Amino acid sequence: MTTETTKMTARSVQVFYGDNHAIKDVDVDILDNTVTAFIGPSGCGKSTFLRCLNRMNDTIDICRVQGEILMQGENIYDPRVDPVQLRAKVGMVFQKPNPFPKSIYDNVAYGPKIHGLTRSKAELDEVVEKSLRRAALWAEVKDRLHAPGTGLSGGQQQRLCIARAIATNPEVLLMDEPCSALDPIATAQVEELIDELRTQFAVVIVTHSMQQAARVSQRTAFFHLGNLVEYGETGQIFTTPRDPRTESYITGRIG
Amino acid sequence: MSLLAQDTRTKRRNAAERRFRRYGLTAIGISLAALVMLLTSVFSSGLGAFRQTFIHIPITLTESALDKSGTRDPDVMHKVTTIGYARVINAALAQAIADNGIVIDGLTDDDIADTISKEAPAQVRDAVLANPDLVGQTVSFSILANGRVDGYLKGRVSLESAAIDTKISTRQLALADAMQDKGLMSRDFNWAFITAADASDQRPEAAGLGVAILGSLYMMLVVLCLALPLGVAASIYLEEFAPKNRWTDLIEVNIANLAAVPSIVFGILGLAIFINFAGLPQSAPIVGGLVLTLMTLPTIIIATRASLKAVPNSIRDAALGVGASKMQAVFHHVLPLAAPGILTGAILGLAQALGETAPLLLIGMVAFVREYPGAPPEGFFDPASALPVQIYNWTQRADPAFVERASGAIIVLLVFLLVLNATAILLRRRFERRW
Ligand SMILES: Nc1ncnc2c1ncn2[C@@H]1O[C@H](COP(=O)(O)OP(=O)(O)O)[C@@H](O)[C@H]1O
């Protein structure tokens, strides 16, 4: 079912935080209907690069991005691109579950509302239900849609955030260590969900757990000190890494 | 080394801790004692202002004295001044004293008349002009007693002090005793203290806080309508939108400094800009409100920025992540979460403004104002007083009766401040959110 069409293409991307050169000349292709994992030691720039893909780095004053990232042939860093419009197409789930302190319903309905995706309350209800179902949360919350989202458990909150991200019907879903704040059971649920989501989106996931990368991803990119060291099929990266640095990392010698 | 015995080091540490606790308790004790002393002194000297001595007598409103034309036309009856009414009242009081069989050696008609407040004729005149049909009837009135008589009933004036006081005699005090016995005179709750306008030096018994409360209220309205939106808008811009560079740092430092500028400086500024340059009227609540707005702005900005900062960034990220614009993120998510803190800051700023005196003195709010300001918005330009200025004003008056009223006014001001602070606490409790 992997169709192998390229969703996003990054070419010679450089990121600077002031004088700190955080991403050095990175080229990556993000494939549709594929889970791409970014792995690498802490501070190597995984999050930074992920945030380039939906221009969340724009919110950081000192951050500068060079190079180009194409989405369907258009450079998302073109001055004519409105990052707000881009983020509706490239959704994001953060490391720490961050539901709005509002009801579960309002959390999911917020994106469709501000983008005018629905014309009636009934349609909005439908989108909310569909998103919660796709996030495998519907059964647990359908009786308390108007309870606060912050009252859910950590794993449920993270799935709520996923539901919120997919409610705007994005094409790419970015996840920055989505399971690092979750217990093993919730992690398993989210991982299962990620595999489901792949049927509809291109998913990019940052993880510090190599087992997780091996479990959920088809493609893996290994970052080290701001460089993209190796990028390829997950199986190949984990069994026959080409670069010695990759090998040291996955065998636990650097990290 | 046994655990049951303390070594010298532990002993020293424990002793230091005990000492520190004692210091803390002493400090709290001193503050509490100061507070209790302050409140006791204010309440003991001020509560009397809420009760006033009234003389209860039937007054025959003779037509020949009050409405010679017999038309009952208020326009015509306006010609009779308070002097005419004073005669009627004096006669009524003399009559009432005679009817009740009160006899006091050497008491003259003037003595009797002087126990009545100079304000009483105006009281009766207003009642008659409001209802001309009273003329010709005998109506029961409760009229104000003179401030000295009132002081006697409250214990401020004694027989000894009266002996050396040209404004009151021991005979009059004896009369007051007798009138109390017969139920002609009593101390009652005095709404006029809260509603009436200020009165001249000769009639402290009639002075009230009405104009001052109204003036303060108008100023607070101006402050609320200007400082809150301005302060919140400025803070949102600085906190959420402005780039962090040397200019915004400079602005930040200046706002912090502005909060520490002595309030009298704002008064000078207000005098120069709003009155001398812009030509706004003196003593007007609009000018007071503008000056207090300038003063309150930094407080509100600092409080608002602190509450905006307290909203975790993850909320902003969440909103931006689903494609909200920066403005939507701020207005849909950040601002509602910061609102309780902003409101608390605004209310505390308002409370500070309510008690502010110095800048108002400079813009002429200390003037003696007997007329109530009109309804807003024109009323904002009418002369008015303000609570703290009224307190200051009364402490400057010669008659000791005004001291009591100043303390009473402090009680009123404290009650307002208490209400404001309680509102702030309530809002904080009510809307406090966790995330
Ligand atoms: N907001 C920021 N401001 C300045 N430097 C940052 C910021 N975020 C990340 N960095 C720097 O960029 C580098 C990469 O960080 P990050 O992308 O968070 O790494 P990772 O997610 O792989 O742990 C680090 O050296 C970090 O110090």
Ligand SMILES: [Mg+2]
């Ligand atoms: Mg990271």
